Amino acid sequence: MPITTVLSPFRAWKFLFQNPVTVRDPLTERPGAPRYRGFHQNDAEKCVGCGTCETICQNGAIDMIDVGLAPKDGDSGLRPRIDYGRCCWCALCVDVCMTGSLSMSNAYTWTDANADAFRFTPGVDKKPWDNDQLGYRRPEGHALHGKDRVEMAELEPEARIGTFDEIVAGYDVARARLEADRCVECGLCVATCPAHMAIPQYIKAVRDGDYERGLALLYETNPFSQVCGRVCTHKCETACAAGHEGDPIAIRWLKRHITDQVPHKDYVRIVGKPKKAAKGEAKTIAVVGAGPAGLTAAYDLARQGHKVVVYEVRKHPGGMPRYGIPEYRLPYDILDADIDVIRAMGVEIKCETRVGSDITMDELKAKNDAVILAIGLHLGRSTRIPGSDHADVRKAVDLLRQVTDEDPVDVPKSLVVIGGGNVAMDIARTMARLQMKAYGEVAVTVTALEDKAHFLADPDEIRECGEEGIDIVDARGPQEVVIDADGRVEGLRTWRVQSIFDAQGRFAPSYDESDERIHPGDMVIEAIGQAAGVDMLGEGLTEALEWNRGRIQVDADGRTSESWLWAIGDCVKGPDVVHAVADGHRAAKSILAAFEGKGDEA
Amino acid sequence: MQDLQTRLAQHTDLGEWTQQRADLAFVTVAREHLHGLLRHLRDHEGFTHLVLLTAVDWLEDGQFQLTYLMNNRAAARDIGVRVLIPREGADMDSIHDLWPTAATYQRELREMFGIDFPGSPRVDEEFILEGWRDMPPYRRDFDTLKYAQEEFAERPGRVSKDPETHMKQKLYPDGA
Numbered sequence: 001m002p003i004t005t006v007l008s009p010f011r012a013w014k015f016l017f018q019n020p021v022t023v024r025d026p027l028t029e030r031p032g033a034p035r036y037r038g039f040h041q042n043d044a045e046k047c048v049g050c051g052t053c054e055t056i057c058q059n060g061a062i063d064m065i066d067v068g069l070a071p072k073d074g075d076s077g078l079r080p081r082i083d084y085g086r087c088c089w090c091a092l093c094v095d096v097c098m099t100g101s102l103s104m105s106n107a108y109t110w111t112d113a114n115a116d117a118f119r120f121t122p123g124v125d126k127k128p129w130d131n132d133q134l135g136y137r138r139p140e141g142h143a144l145h146g147k148d149r150v151e152m153a154e155l156e157p158e159a160r161i162g163t164f165d166e167i168v169a170g171y172d173v174a175r176a177r178l179e180a181d182r183c184v185e186c187g188l189c190v191a192t193c194p195a196h197m198a199i200p201q202y203i204k205a206v207r208d209g210d211y212e213r214g215l216a217l218l219y220e221t222n223p224f225s226q227v228c229g230r231v232c233t234h235k236c237e238t239a240c241a242a243g244h245e246g247d248p249i250a251i252r253w254l255k256r257h258i259t260d261q262v263p264h265k266d267y268v269r270i271v272g273k274p275k276k277a278a279k280g281e282a283k284t285i286a287v288v289g290a291g292p293a294g295l296t297a298a299y300d301l302a303r304q305g306h307k308v309v310v311y312e313v314r315k316h317p318g319g320m321p322r323y324g325i326p327e328y329r330l331p332y333d334i335l336d337a338d339i340d341v342i343r344a345m346g347v348e349i350k351c352e353t354r355v356g357s358d359i360t361m362d363e364l365k366a367k368n369d370a371v372i373l374a375i376g377l378h379l380g381r382s383t384r385i386p387g388s389d390h391a392d393v394r395k396a397v398d399l400l401r402q403v404t405d406e407d408p409v410d411v412p413k414s415l416v417v418i419g420g421g422n423v424a425m426d427i428a429r430t431m432a433r434l435q436m437k438a439y440g441e442v443a444v445t446v447t448a449l450e451d452k453a454h455f456l457a458d459p460d461e462i463r464e465c466g467e468e469g470i471d472i473v474d475a476r477g478p479q480e481v482v483i484d485a486d487g488r489v490e491g492l493r494t495w496r497v498q499s500i501f502d503a504q505g506r507f508a509p510s511y512d513e514s515d516e517r518i519h520p521g522d523m524v525i526e527a528i529g530q531a532a533g534v535d536m537l538g539e540g541l542t543e544a545l546e547w548n549r550g551r552i553q554v555d556a557d558g559r560t561s562e563s564w565l566w567a568i569g570d571c572v573k574g575p576d577v578v579h580a581v582a583d584g585h586r587a588a589k590s591i592l593a594a595f596e597g598k599g600d601e602a
Numbered sequence: 603m604q605d606l607q608t609r610l611a612q613h614t615d616l617g618e619w620t621q622q623r624a625d626l627a628f629v630t631v632a633r634e635h636l637h638g639l640l641r642h643l644r645d646h647e648g649f650t651h652l653v654l655l656t657a658v659d660w661l662e663d664g665q666f667q668l669t670y671l672m673n674n675r676a677a678a679r680d681i682g683v684r685v686l687i688p689r690e691g692a693d694m695d696s697i698h699d700l701w702p703t704a705a706t707y708q709r710e711l712r713e714m715f716g717i718d719f720p721g722s723p724r725v726d727e728e729f730i731l732e733g734w735r736d737m738p739p740y741r742r743d744f745d746t747l748k749y750a751q752e753e754f755a756e757r758p759g760r761v762s763k764d765p766e767t768h769m770k771q772k773l774y775p776d777g778a
Contacts, residue, residue, distance in 0.1 A: 051765050058746035059754075063762035071772045076765035085757060086750065119757065187766025191773050200766065557778075586778045 032106030037089045037136040039107050040082055042123035044069075046101035049076035050186035050241040053093035053102055056144075061086035062093060067124045073192045074239035084118040091136050096144045098184065098241040104136040105129035147246025150179040152253060157467035162436040164327040167464070168230070168253075173209070176257040180206040182242055183249045189236035194582035197221045199236060199251055206254050212270050214258035219271045219341070222581050223299040224292050226338045227321050229256030231330050233458075233576045264337045268344040277305030283369040283595055286311065288355045288536075291319020292577045293569025294374030295342050295349075296584025297591075302345040304592060310349045311359065315405060317349045319376050320570065321577060323401045324423065326430045332404075356536030365564055370591045373537075373552070373560075373567040374584070377530035377574070383418060387481030388526065392489040396427035396527035403430055411438045412522035416492040418478050419527030420448025425461040427527050428470050442469040445519045447476040449497050449509060473519065477511050481524050491520040532571040541565075557590030558583055566591065603627045603679060606647065614639050617684075625679040628669070633685050633694065640670060640683065640700055648674040649681060652700075655707035657715045661742040664689045666717060670697070687717070696722035714740040 032038050049069075054062040061083045069077035080093070080102070094102050102122075107129035112118065123130065153169035160167050171179060185200040193199065198217045205214030218225035232252050240248035262270065277283075283306045287294040290312035298308040316322055318335045343349065355361065364371045380395025382388055392412070396419070402409050411434045417424050424446055432442040446465065448455065452474045455462060465472055476494035484490045496515035502508040532551070534542065546553040546561040551572055554560055558568040568583040607619055607627070617630035631639055643649040649672035658667040670683045687694055696719040698705040708719040713729045716738035728734070737744050770777070 049765055054762060059750045060747060060756075063760055064765065064768075065761065066763060066768065071769045076763075076769050077772070078763055078765055078768055083757060083760070086754060116757070119760075187764070188769070190766050191769040196770070196774065196777065582778070589776075589778055 030109055032108050032134070034106065034134045035136050036106035036108060036134075037091050037104045039084075039105055039110070039127065039129055040093075040122040041103050041105050041130055041132070041135065042080065042121075043101040044079055044123035046099050047079055047123065048074055048099055048101075048188060048241055048244070049078035050098050050184065050188055051076070051078065051080070052096050052098050052184045052186055052241065053080050055184070056092045056096045057087075058090070058092065059086040059088055061088075065121060067121060071191065073235075074188055074241075076188060079121050079124050081119060081121040085115070094136060095138050095142065096184075097138070098145075098186070099244040100138065103138070105132040106135040107132060143245070145184060145242065145246075146178070146182040147242075149182075149247035149250050150175045152250070157464075157469075160328065161433060161442065161468045164433060166331050167328050170260050171250075171253055171257045173261070176206050176254060177209070179250050180204075180254055182246075183207075184241060186241050188241055189239045189251060192239040193236045194579045195221045195585065196582075197236075197255075202258060203249065203251070203254055206257060211258055211261040212266070215262045215267065215270050216272075218255060218258060219267075221585075222578070223296055223342055224321070224338050224577060224581050225255060226259040226334045227292070227330060228252070228578050228581070229259050230334065231321065231325055232578050264340070267337070267341050271341060271344075274303040274345045275305045282306055284309070284367065285370045285372065285591065286364040286368040287372045287374060288364070289319060289374040289376055289569070289571075290314075290317035290339075290349050290351070291374055291376050291569060291580060292321060293376075293580035293584045293587075294319070294372060295339065295347070296581045297372050297374070297566075297568065297588045298347040298584075299342045299345055300585060300588030301591065302342075302347045308347045310347060311353045311355050311364075312349060312351045313354045314401075315351055317351060319374075320378075323378075323404050324397065324426065326400070326403075326426050328429070328433070329426075354536070356538065361536070361538055361541050369564075369595065371565050372558075372587055372591075373565060373571065374569040374580075375532055375534075375536070375571045377532050377570045379531045379533050380526060381529045381531055383478050383526055383528060385478050385480055387483050387489075388524075390481055390483060390489055390524075392522065393481055393524045393526065396423050396525050397530055399427055399525060400430060403434070409434060411435055413439060414443035414521045415445075415523040415525060416519045416521035417444065417446045417525045417527055418492065419529075420446070420450045420474070421456040421527065421529075422458060422461055423530075424448065424527035425457045425465055427525055428465060429461075429468060431525070432468055432470055443521075444470045445521065446470060446472045447478065447492065447494055447519060448472065448474050449477055449500055451475040451497070473517075476517070476519075477509050479511075479516075482518055489522055489524060491518045492524050493518050534571075556586070558587040559590055563594075603681075606681070609647075610639070610642075614642070626682070627680075628682040628684055630684040630686070633687060636670070636683065636685050637695055637697065637700075640672070640697060643672055643681065643683075644700060648676055651675060652697075652704060653680065655697075655704060655711070657711050657717060657740070659689070659715065659740065659742045660686075661689070666692050666715060668694060668711075668717075692716060693718040693720060696720065696725075698722050714738055716741065 051064045054064050063081045064078040065081045067079045071077040091104060094104055155167045180203045183203045187200045189199045190196050202214045202217045222228055234252040236251050237248040242249050285301050285306055285308045287298050287310040290310045294310055298310050302308045317339050321330055321335055378397060380397040415431055417428045428444050428446050432444050435442050475497040477497045478492055478494055480493045482490040482493050494517055495511035495513055498510045498512050500509050552560055552567045554567050554572050558566045560567050566587045568587045569580040610616060614635050620628040651673040653671040653673050656669050665686045666689055668685045673680050696708060705723045708722040709725050709729050711717045712725050713731055719725050
């Protein structure tokens with residue numbers, strides 16, 4: 001053995017009086033690296049409980065649990081609980097988080113004798129590292145799901161203004177799949193949809209290319225799927241988890257895509273035949289008004305094997321989707337296709353039949369087991385300003401109806417629309433197309449009470465109006481229809497609006513009278529709202545019914561104070577197709593329950 | 603690193619060259635050129651240090667990509683040499699004769715991806731997965747979640763709610 005081997009241990013003694021290079025107390029302070037993946041942090045306010053973290057977790061370490069938060073639009077109220085016995089700290093949950101609420105602190109040291117302590121809900125169960133600034137955050141620009149919506153092809157303004165051709169082209173298969181691929185199937189949207197359509201499931205059908213399954217899913221909850229695929233107000237998209245850090249999924253366009261992909265001749269086969277009611281069980285129901293609310297109720301009841309007759313005063317069924325929504329947004333053949341499916345379930349629709357004169361409510365009551373009133377809002381309201389009784393001051397709903405029925409319309413060279421909602425946009429754009437056809441140029445001014453920041457119409461409508469050469473003037477209050485010496489309409493006199501509501505929130509516009517303008521036009525169109533035409537009820541029934549601020553009083557299912565009568569749709573609620581569909585379902589369910597003796601005797 | 607590319611191209615058939623940064627490049631070569639190129643880089647270009655050896659599973663293309671990352675300490679630059687091999691029955695020539703440490707990487711790749719390196723020391727011994735019976739877990743067709751659910755017991759008392767169902771129960775229990 002060499003002598004150095006024996007001596008070398010003693011050489012270490014020379015370090016005894018040197019400064020140590022090691023950390024004095026490594027057990028107390030051991031900070032993780034700045035981007036260390038330690039215990040999770042979750043901003044419980046920002047989190048929407050979509051459960052995408054749970055879905056992506058490859059260790060099954062995350063549970064979505066009820067922490068006592070009430071669910072609301074776009075937020076399930078659930079929050080992720082993490083089992084650190086399973087978590088491998090891979091941070092996929094942070095990378096996929098739809099809102100960016102989930103992150104990881106760099107805290108990683110923690111001891112506890114109770115193993116269950118290592119299962120907790122970050123952001124809800126308070127922890128010392130909740131407000132730590134260091135740790136793993138999803139890097140800027142890093143995303144696991146597509147943030148941008150797949151673009152939708154549309155007719156260019158120059159190509160569409162002279163025609164009533166449909167503007168939106170619809171997705172092709174490749175684009176629809178790309179868009180469907182962005183959906184994480186969290187299902188937050190379903191509660192927000194008034195009809196509670198099976199949205200994640202039908203989007204999955206698009207992804208799988210299984211359009212028959214998709215169509216069957218659509219018609220389980222919405223017999224106006226083709227219509228809603230085009231003109232739905234798509235509140236679902238405001239609840240979409242993808243909307244927090246990108247564009248929400250184009251749910252409406254994907255619904256339309258399914259209906260576009262299936263040939264119309266196959267619809268009835270896929271939707272399935274109605275049930276046959278047992279002998280003597282089939283009831284008869286009358287529906288007044290062939291709009292989405294009435295026809296949905298009719299569809300549901302007919303599918304259960306009951307006999308339904310729908311009475312419609314106009315030439316064609318469809319209600320507001322036909323008579324209110326212009327063809328460039330909703331082609332008539334699309335509406336007809338949806339109604340054909342409803343007819344195929346055995347629903348009989350009697351058009352040009354006016355309840356109240358051709359047949360009375362009393363007769364309907366006597367002949368049927370239940371009656372549904374779904375008469376919509378077809379009477380245009382008037383501003384009642386001076387000059388508004390002139391023959392060239394028209395109501396938007398009346399003009400839209402004339403255009404649909406192809407009744408002749410006197411198209412003025414220039415006109416002014418009063419109103420800032422979607423109906424105002426519909427009539428402005430309809431008249432602009434007629435002007436383009438007749439004169440080759442557009443001269444339409446829209447005056448709205450609201451300023452641009454508080455406009456009632458959809459942003460798309462406002463943008464498209466601008467593209468089509470329509471002049472929208474905001475914050476203008478109509479004062480008088482100006483009539484010249486020869487008795488012709490010359491224009492509309494307006495004042496600038498200072499505020500629309502008073503301190504109590506009541507409608508009481510105030511104006512700056514010094515800011516006066518005359519908007520020139522040979523015609524003035526009022527588009528400021530509609531009312532239900534309830535004269536058809538007859539005096540006795542009007543007296544018997546309970547009313548609430550001019551509307552028929554109904555319960556949550558649409559049943560009126562008269563046990564045989566339900567009232568649904570715009571005439572009692574509003575404001576759009578899919579709400580009407582939901583109303584129709586509720587009424588049908590309530591009527592079926594009444595037939596089975598679950599509700600009050602009908 | 604243009605100069606290096608030019609010099610290497612004189613005696614090796616180089617595939618795609620990717621200049622990732624000023625001091626980092628990747629080059630793809632055929633498997634038969636790998637050993638010679640690595641030796642040349644080590645002995646004549648100063649890339650004496652094997653930083654790592656790793657693999658990527660290009661499942662859809664039916665290929666594994668091996669990346670040999672090497673460092674030239676004096677010049678402070680790195681080169682990654684890539685080789686694509688068929689996924690089916692994957693094997694590759696060992697480089698443990700160039701760097702003994704490579705044997706450890708090769709043993710790891712054998713375990714995690716199922717890529718064989720015949721002749722590499724202890725290549726068939728277990729590395730970190732003790733008693734593993736499933737397919738190599740870094741293969742992309744390995745279902746990690748399914749494995750975790752089957753293999754690891756749940757702590758009792760776990761419940762999870764589906765957001766859509768939970769919202770229905772709370773907001774519209776009768777479906778309307």
